[in-house]
Amino acid sequence: MARIVQKFGGTSVADIERIRNAAARVKHQIDAGNEVAVVVSAMAGVTNQLVEWTSRANRLHDAREYDVVVASGEQVTAGLMALTLQALGVEARSWLGWQIPIHTDGVHGKARIEAIETGEMVKRLASGQVAVVAGFQGLGPGGRITTLGRGGSDTSAVALAAALKAERCDIFTDVDGVYTTDPRIVAKARKLNKITYEEMLEMASQGAKVLQTRSVEMAMNHRVRVQVLSSFADLPGTLVVDEDEIVEQRIVSGIAYSRDEAKITVQRVADRPGVAAAIFGPLAENAINVDMIVQNISEDGHTDMTFTVGQSDLDRALAVLEKCRTQLGFGALKPDPDVVKISVIGVGMRSHAGVAQQMFQTLAERGINIQVISTSEIKVSVLIAAEYTELALRALHTAYGLDAPG
Amino acid sequence: MARIVQKFGGTSVADIERIRNAAARVKHQIDAGNEVAVVVSAMAGVTNQLVEWTSRANRLHDAREYDVVVASGEQVTAGLMALTLQALGVEARSWLGWQIPIHTDGVHGKARIEAIETGEMVKRLASGQVAVVAGFQGLGPGGRITTLGRGGSDTSAVALAAALKAERCDIFTDVDGVYTTDPRIVAKARKLNKITYEEMLEMASQGAKVLQTRSVEMAMNHRVRVQVLSSFADLPGTLVVDEDEIVEQRIVSGIAYSRDEAKITVQRVADRPGVAAAIFGPLAENAINVDMIVQNISEDGHTDMTFTVGQSDLDRALAVLEKCRTQLGFGALKPDPDVVKISVIGVGMRSHAGVAQQMFQTLAERGINIQVISTSEIKVSVLIAAEYTELALRALHTAYGLDAPG
Numbered sequence A, B: 001m002a003r004i005v006q007k008f009g010g011t012s013v014a015d016i017e018r019i020r021n022a023a024a025r026v027k028h029q030i031d032a033g034n035e036v037a038v039v040v041s042a043m044a045g046v047t048n049q050l051v052e053w054t055s056r057a058n059r060l061h062d063a064r065e066y067d068v069v070v071a072s073g074e075q076v077t078a079g080l081m082a083l084t085l086q087a088l089g090v091e092a093r094s095w096l097g098w099q100i101p102i103h104t105d106g107v108h109g110k111a112r113i114e115a116i117e118t119g120e121m122v123k124r125l126a127s128g129q130v131a132v133v134a135g136f137q138g139l140g141p142g143g144r145i146t147t148l149g150r151g152g153s154d155t156s157a158v159a160l161a162a163a164l165k166a167e168r169c170d171i172f173t174d175v176d177g178v179y180t181t182d183p184r185i186v187a188k189a190r191k192l193n194k195i196t197y198e199e200m201l202e203m204a205s206q207g208a209k210v211l212q213t214r215s216v217e218m219a220m221n222h223r224v225r226v227q228v229l230s231s232f233a234d235l236p237g238t239l240v241v242d243e244d245e246i247v248e249q250r251i252v253s254g255i256a257y258s259r260d261e262a263k264i265t266v267q268r269v270a271d272r273p274g275v276a277a278a279i280f281g282p283l284a285e286n287a288i289n290v291d292m293i294v295q296n297i298s299e300d301g302h303t304d305m306t307f308t309v310g311q312s313d314l315d316r317a318l319a320v321l322e323k324c325r326t327q328l329g330f331g332a333l334k335p336d337p338d339v340v341k342i343s344v345i346g347v348g349m350r351s352h353a354g355v356a357q358q359m360f361q362t363l364a365e366r367g368i369n370i371q372v373i374s375t376s377e378i379k380v381s382v383l384i385a386a387e388y389t390e391l392a393l394r395a396l397h398t399a400y401g402l403d404a405p406g
Helices: A016-031 A046-057 A063-070 A072-087 A119-126 A152-163 A197-205 A213-222 A275-285 A311-323 A355-365 A386-399 B016-031 B046-057 B063-070 B072-087 B119-126 B152-163 B197-205 B213-222 B275-285 B311-323 B355-365 B386-399
Strands: A003-008 A035-040 A092-095 A102-104 A113-116 A130-134 A137-139 A145-147 A168-173 A194-196 A226-230 A238-241 A254-258 A262-270 A290-295 A302-309 A332-336 A339-345 A372-376 A379-385 B003-008 B035-040 B092-095 B102-104 B113-116 B130-134 B137-139 B145-147 B168-173 B194-196 B226-230 B238-241 B254-258 B262-270 B290-295 B302-309 B332-336 B339-345 B372-376 B379-385
Touching (some): A003 A152, A016 B046, A035 A072, A035 A152, A046 A072, A063 A072, A063 A145, A063 B092, A072 A092, A072 B046, A072 B063, A072 B072, A092 B063, A102 A152, A119 A130, A137 A152, A152 A168, A152 A213, A194 A197, A197 A238, A197 A254, A197 A339, A213 A226, A262 A275, A262 A311, A302 A311, A311 A332, A355 A379, A355 A386, B016 B072, B035 B072, B035 B119, B046 B072, B063 B072, B072 B130, B102 B152, B119 B130, B137 B152, B152 B213, B213 B226, B254 B386, B262 B275, B275 B302, B290 B372, B302 B311, B355 B379, B379 B386
Parallel strands (some): A003 A035, A035 A130, A102 A137, A168 A226, A194 A238, B003 B168, B035 B130, B194 B238
Antiparallel strands (some): A226 A238, A254 A339, A262 A302, A290 A302, A372 A379, B102 B113, B226 B238, B254 B339, B262 B302, B262 B332, B290 B302, B339 B379, B372 B379
């Protein structure tokens, strides 16, 4: 007997048929004698519709009201899942964020979970009742509904698994696990049986969309065993686990890419102490995240500063910088949205030199120019022109020996 | 300065454009210096979709989970209305049933409001903030979401108006008031400027769909001035008020009809004490409402019992009675769904004889057979074959002098 959390994403609960399919997976665990808490996303497409309505109602919306609207999607699925489980003869009840409650901070639209009260739920789980929890939502200060940001149901599931001390958190989605890279681009991509928290975190934050980054952070901090698997196939998925659980160490585990990057070059800015702060301070104040940064060698007391922001922040970033033009005294502002960030990830890099070198050489052999480089202990990322995405991914996948046999 | 409640039905908030139109009406009241609480329904069509999903998930659904699902529709509109008001420069926040809270009993799917805590809302209204309240929903025992039954947002609005001691409760809908009868059938139907609570109650419970019956009951009990008006036209609507506010008394105020009737005749049942209880007891136990009842003259110690139930209860009623066949010992069970109930309503009947007689005669002159009759102090209802609906309505409308001039 074990206590497990099962999370079903939007495509896994897209209609009543699929909810029934997901419910059968829950029943399977109940029949095996396990305690099950289910976390559900909104039915595929619903959140987009709700978000569109809020922006049509008010482009600069009050995030508290945005949360009221978008949280309704998970509420619907939670009720429908409870009903479907009951129809299969499984005892179940729905739990909304405010009913549990899942306490969050007050950052509406991007709230962080602070505490989950599980007392009543634990009692009911023990009696065999399935807890169907609406993902993505919580209860903020002042009794208002909060949401956790897009993909937040992953975080709901992992947080609940941690709070319930669950043995495992199964994330059901429309892919059957975590791949060495995107199989839609690289036909020889392989499914990983296991991946470490650290690698998964880099994969997620470097563009792999299979799990929300914050959910991986939380799994790592609370040592929650996460499994990513398909709700449409009866196959084992990918286990996200501690490094010491992985017997056969690889140097490189996966290659992620993100098209959601835009490059900005600030040309001929005075090279003096405080210039980086002068550029990035205003961006931070406007909640624009800067990712990769490179500063050129100085010439005549001037330098070029190049960095990346999210595609959706590009226009806003340019506007912020234009407003500081006289203060910063730069020459020109060069935006480039046609870039992609490619990241090679693996905990084996810690003990193996030459991973970055192999990346640079592989790309050079294909005539691909590297625009910006950034590295961490277990990752090397490069920014290249977007048109080389497929070529670079395939070449690197082969170069690091990740191709599936045959 | 006054405090008013404005309720917008599903067609009045069917899309973002219409929500904006409704919000403009709210702003108009705020600009005039009034305090406004807004009650919103789900966007037209949404509740039907949600109900359909619940029945596909589980035909015999758990009403607690049904409520979780269907209450989401009003939640969405409340958030969108708050956002839209903010976009018009009006301070506003949404309130869900559990946030106010609107306490109800635990009869999920048909809950009754027990108390509304208005302390915080009153403070915010006084500061000029519009309270946008999700209609149709409340907070039941155990912290579960309850709903008030179809059309329940009318009841939410009237109950809120009573709790807030509002000067008026405006019910915005897709018709511009209460008519002497359905203008889609009788072209000469007239809009009433005023109608008494008692008449409105009979109109609503006899089939006029403009207001939920329970909301009229509540308005009558708490003496809430209700106005029914169109959100699409700038015209005064119909005021539902005390009898003494209506100067010019009419004998008959309106004619309602309900196609949601089905007739059952239980033939050759033994005419002995307790037979009515034996028939209607099992129906009541199965929550089947019986409306009109007529018992024939006894012959050979046997009688026929004829009564009506709602169309949607017909199959279930027949099944319940079949199960009691041996115990009741009746001859045959004759169902007839092709009937309509026509009701003539007016407080003037109290002091004027001959209203029923005029009805019977008018129908007889058209060759329309009356199958069942029932009366109350201010109403005469008859059951006739459905095919005569239009003919009967037009004839009676003329006979009682209700036709619009010209």
